[in-house]
Amino acid sequence: MAAADLKRLIARVEDLPTLPRTVLRITERVNDPRASARDLSRIITDDQVLTARLLKLVNSSFYGFPQRVSTVTGAIVLVGFDAIRNLLLTTSVFDLFPSRRPKGRRHLESLWDHSLGCAIGAKAIGGVLRHEKLEELFVAGLLHDIGKIVEMTFLPDAFASVLDRVARHRVLISAAEAEILGCTHAEIGRLLAQRWNLPAKLITIIEHHHAPAAAGAWAVEASIVHLADILARALSLGYGGDDKVPTLDRSGWELLKLKTSSLDAIMATMLDEFDDIGSSLR
């Protein structure tokens, strides 16, 4: 992409959707040490759709609580403030990118399904590694390809050319994006994440999910999302924009210190949770 085109693209990022006000208010309250579960509950229950989705997700196999959680306050007490913010972010991003065309809608859903598969995979890998922030990994997986959604929604013609090049030359979508747009979805995703004022950690993971060793202090988390992306593609969970499984980054894999014998259990979890969580988010 020529410099002028890239500038135009970046300018269009200003038009990108913003997060719902409820989620922004929740984010503020979560960062307030004086906030209580009841305070958060009041904000959430103002939004009936968000309330219903939150309770559905908290009662899904994602958490696997033995008893049904029927109140928002109960959900907040059980999963914690940070997790609630992440869950609300999760349930909100799906609504931000509507596609009016039937074909576009199918593509969009496939891309979201891939992201969801990656999110579930990141959480499953994090579980094997005993990572402390599983919800954070889930959100990072969910948003790792947000740049593709931006391309599809705001640059539909260029995105169609990218997909055409993928089909004709059987290349990875990143290679086709670099040829046609002059940048990849990872860079565009970073722009959107910055626009949304997401935490620096999340922005870095989105930017480096194909080259996780470059993610500095968050190289482990970027490597987890990188591996989850590959596993979701291997299992055909959704559609990542091409029909190929990219080669695993060796340094990222070594950073995780995972054994290949763990892969079966991780993939089994991904397949089991994909349908259940997917239905809770839509």
Next chain:
Amino acid sequence: MILAEAVRNHQDQLLLEAGRRITEKSIRIFKSWGIRRLTVKYGPEIDAPGEEAGLPRLPADIDVGLKERFSDAGADPLMDAILQAASRQLAARRAKQKPGYGRR
């Protein structure tokens, strides 16, 4: 055993060059690509071993699609481990989804 002739997949990508020792891992890679025959040095031409007993097999259509998706991975052992695990899990899911299994 030593490979007498190079083994290539249907896209003509080199899987193992002539003169290399054949290991259990290389046999697994050959199997994943559907290679059924090898030529070895100092011995007769041999068949690649059959499927291991007791494991569910992936239906041919899914199996071909899976290998196609990994076509850029070459003989990378890590990617081979992912391919094999994906194959096992997809086969297990397919087996669970058969009528009468009782899954949702």
